[in-house]
Amino acid sequence: MTPGETETGITTLIGQLVGDARELAVAEVGVLKARAGETVGRYRGAAIFFGAAGALGFGGFIALLIGLILTLTPHTGPGIATLIVVGVVIVVAAILGLIGKSKLASRSAVNE
Numbered sequence: 001m002t003p004g005e006t007e008t009g010i011t012t013l014i015g016q017l018v019g020d021a022r023e024l025a026v027a028e029v030g031v032l033k034a035r036a037g038e039t040v041g042r043y044r045g046a047a048i049f050f051g052a053a054g055a056l057g058f059g060g061f062i063a064l065l066i067g068l069i070l071t072l073t074p075h076t077g078p079g080i081a082t083l084i085v086v087g088v089v090i091v092v093a094a095i096l097g098l099i100g101k102s103k104l105a106s107r108s109a110v111n112e
Contacts (some may be wrong), residue, residue, distance in 0.1 A: 065089065 072081035
């Protein structure tokens with residue numbers, strides 16, 4: 001074997017190695033894209049069901065509030081019944097918001 005043949009053989013092998021590495025990288029990217037697409041598809045389906053559940057739950061909550069207003073109306077009148085129900089809902093929402101805020105504050109203190 002002459003030095004020229006050895007250089008050609010090594011050059012060819014390095015070229016093949018680079019080509020194989022490129023093909024491997026492209027294949028790995030394809031696998032990662034396929035996995036990501038599968039995961040996104042699963043989460044998209046779950047998100048649709050969570051959205052539907054949230055909408056139905058919200059509708060049920062509104063129906064409950066209307067029922068409370070209608071139940072209180074004979075005793076207090078429609079205006080006062082509405083004020084009572086809305087006032088209670090606002091107070092509960094404020095309490096839940098403050099609890100959520102305190103949980104965020106305690107988490108940020110732990111993370112610092």
